[in-house]
Amino acid sequence: MNNGHEISDSARAMHAEPAPVTVIGLGLMGQALAGAFLRAGHPTTVWNRTASKADRLVAEGARLAPTAGDALRAGPLAVVCLTDYAAVRELLGANEDALAGTTLVNLTSGDSAQAREAARWAKKLGARYLDGAIMAIPSAIGTADAVVLHSGPAPDFAAHEPTLAALGTVTHLGTDHGLAALYDVAGLAMMWSVLNAWLQGTALLRTAGVDAAAYAPFARQIAAGVAEWLPGYAEQIDGGSFPAEVSALETDARAMAHMVEESEAAGVNAELPRLIQSMAARAIAAGHGAEQYPVLIEEFSRPGVPDTGQ
């Protein structure tokens, strides 16, 4: 389907001048961010504490600002990517007078409390503020594989989305400035849990002479299959009701016992299997044995019990 309205919109987009952008912080990630803006045709101003890290970007067409304050004043949008929030506060705090009217997009990694605090601080100084999280390595920046999450006021994201889109797949999660950091950590929990589960199975199978490469395709298939369950399980969690449509937690707990016993008998690390088993045991003791696995959200939603070593 096409119509005159769509044609005129896309024609406008094609002829729009790429907006100017500033990148502050040219470490491995900041250089990748600035490079992506340049490749997308955005007039790009850069600044870094160690100026030599701008050399390649300047050769590619970036303008090196003499000071961080000049970089902030160079245009309406400044993307900041430093080591941590302390560095951001130190640098921007020394250039407070350059912040009024600027939209800051802080892609430095941190936690949700730091993001919300930075947003309050930026607001006091008259800056617009979006917090962000980069779920990618530098070489992926500028491709659709680079997921860059943003949170903060929707109009500020919308105003700069055409520029930020040069970085990859950019997403606005909501107005709460802490959301990007929370999604970032949630993603890490997913990544390390999957990797640890795979390492557990690999350690077990190696005791029988099966190498990691032989198990990897099997493990991948299981991980992909389990991922398919998530939308249905999410409905149970959001609905607060956990009917055992596939398997009851008590049934799962018997398989968990095999996992612990097999790990102990094989002489491999059984800490992860025991943790999985103990969380399920607590849920069963609380009366949830006849319900389905996602009922464990209740265990995950409160502080854990101290490890007694039992």
Ligand code: NAP
């Ligand atoms: P990096 O290569 O170590 O670069 C750190 C940058 O911060 C450099 O530009 C450094 O300046 C600057 N900096 C540190 N303290 C400063 C201060 N007090 N004042 C001014 N500048 C300061 O780190 P990176 O890999 O680019 O990572 C940057 C951020 O992106 C981190 O929060 C990281 O977690 C996040 N991230 C990175 C990746 C990745 O794969 N690299 C992936 C996702 C997210 P100098 O050059 O002068 O030292």
